[in-house]
Amino acid sequence: MDSEKVAIIESLIFASKGIQKEKILEIAQVSEKDFDDIVKILEQKYNLNNESGIELRNIDGFFKFFTKKKYAIYIEKIIKRRSLNTLTTSQLEIVILLASKKKATKRQIDEIRGKDSTNILKQLLMSGVVKRRKSGRSYIYSLTDTFKEETFIEELLDELGGVHFDTERSQNDIEKDNGKQ
Incomplete structure (x- = not known):
């Protein structure tokens, strides 16, 4: 070569x-x-x-x-690392959900959590933990690259064997929610 x-x-x-x-x-x-x-x-x-x-x-x-x-x-001694301890339990639920699913609509997040996530998503957006992009009539949420790098959240979940959410919704439902099918 x-x-x-x-x-x-x-x-x-x-x-x-x-x-x-x-x-x-x-x-x-x-x-x-x-x-x-x-x-x-x-x-x-x-x-x-x-x-x-x-x-x-x-x-x-x-x-x-x-x-x-x-x-x-x-x-860790030279790089500022964000701690997961600074997140509330509700914020951590959403972070773990997004770390495992990679992306989700607010509706999907609400269905998995069983409650409204509007205010928590706003907090996570403002603190730079979550980003969103418009797709159709809704937003698709995902973790920011900076947050993933600072916390090693994906590596941590891999070490723990991953996370599985009991939901009947599939990845194709994101497209359906946004009128792409």
Whole structure:
């Protein structure tokens, strides 16, 4: 493999806060096969190397370098980390729901919680925990990237085995709620 291509892709991933494969292919002008081969090289260089403190991850189609979990206690000393303890129980319910489902409408959140979430969602929006985007006649809520990075909420849920909500609604219901079907 051309070491220049490896270095280009490595630098793109390093400089970004998460970059999609398609964007890398476009910028670096490499084929998908070359990209996949380079990712394997980078994973071997970082993920499988005990002498490296960082690893390459693909999260929801975004490639990004992260500190390995075993070094998190050192990183916490220099990086401001938001604590989940600052959230109320109701806020934490919504955060965990969004961390596990990735996105949900207010209606879905209310159905799962069994009560209105308007004021709590406003608080979470104002504090930078949650973001929303308009889709049809409603909003789709998700956690902000900053909050996810500061709390490691997704990694924490993965370590705990994930979360499952008993609901009959599917991901397709988001589109139905917004008139896309």
